[in-house]
Amino acid sequence: MTGLAGDRPDIAGAITFFYYDDHEAAVRWYREVLGFEPYFEQDWLVLLRIAPGHSLGLVDAVNGSQRPVPGLNKGATLSIETDQLAEWHSRLKAAGSAGLDDDFQPGCRGRTTEFRVRDPGGYFVEFFRWVDPPV
Template identity: 40%
Template sequence: MLRGMATVTYYADDHEAAKAWYTEFLGIEPYFEVPGYFEFRIGDYRHELGVIDGRYAPGNQAEPGGEIVRWHVDDLEATFGRLLELGAKEYEPITERGPGFVTASVVDPFGNVLGIMTNVHYLAVLAERS
């Protein structure tokens, strides 16, 4: 049974540039680092976001695609704008999916899809923990 997200991993051919970019975007340094991998703990539940050196990527990574993990954010427009300022490219525009659900996604400078959203269910679960 799935119990919760443990780690989201992305790949980057320029591993050091990816570390600098994600450190700038997140405003924190990686908490864990070994050659070819670094990891941040972020958000209310301290989820892990890791980046692996692109030479270890499975299969053909020529095009962005696959699943999209959407990170809850408080200000979707500001976060989307900040990602674009830092060089990410729009993958999916800001889109209202229904009352309390708005999404967007970008492709980071390293070819990974990064999703963001505002989600009333996330906020309800967070409120239950308070």
């Protein structure tokens, strides 16, 4: 495997996929509460642009290649970097979002300030800003 790092092909973007028993509730929450706009929609799949080069795919429980993970530990978190933590926290609080942290928490062993909320399928969505950004 030596020498592979410099030979890496280009990447145009990345999509994270989350899987839902109630697909419509998830789509509605990401559109209405977070304000993410879809750029591709089918009855079983919606792709939302989060930031340039990064998207979130919301997939229903029966048509995707995976299935929703039962319980509260989904094994995945959507982490969103922002300098507007207070504004995001206020927006989510006003929307009555489930599982919203009451206040900001230290994260990444003190390297970030963050809070988390749960989406309608139980996935954590974490909003954070760096205390000391990596170089």
